[in-house]
Amino acid sequence: MMVIKRDSGWVDRFRSYQVILDDEVIGEISNGEEKSFDLPKGNHKLKLVIDWCNSNSLTVNNENDNSMSFECGSSLRGFKAFLVLFYVFSRPDEYLWLKQRTG
DSSP, X not given: OEEEEEOOOSTTTTOOEEXXXXXXXXEEEOTTOEEEEOOOSEXXXXXXXXXXXXXXXXXXXXXXXXXXXXXXXXXOOGGGGGGHHHHHHHOGGGSEXXXXXXX
């Protein structure tokens, strides 16, 4: 199993991110939500998508069938919120962020 926690922010507040595992949509996550998803054993590619923008991809190795935790959110914080069109058209792969929680 994996748990993903999305931070709460102004940009995309009313929109969900699609959770993509191995190029397939396995669910969605809303603003400020923490949600659990099945994570089969093995190596997987995990990323988040909204429209044509997405997060970085993480390679996830779940050989021991452990629970894994991740955090995600929009890169458009503070003054970057005014750069939304710049990110959408020139940096769509940096619009969202995704990282594994430690500890």
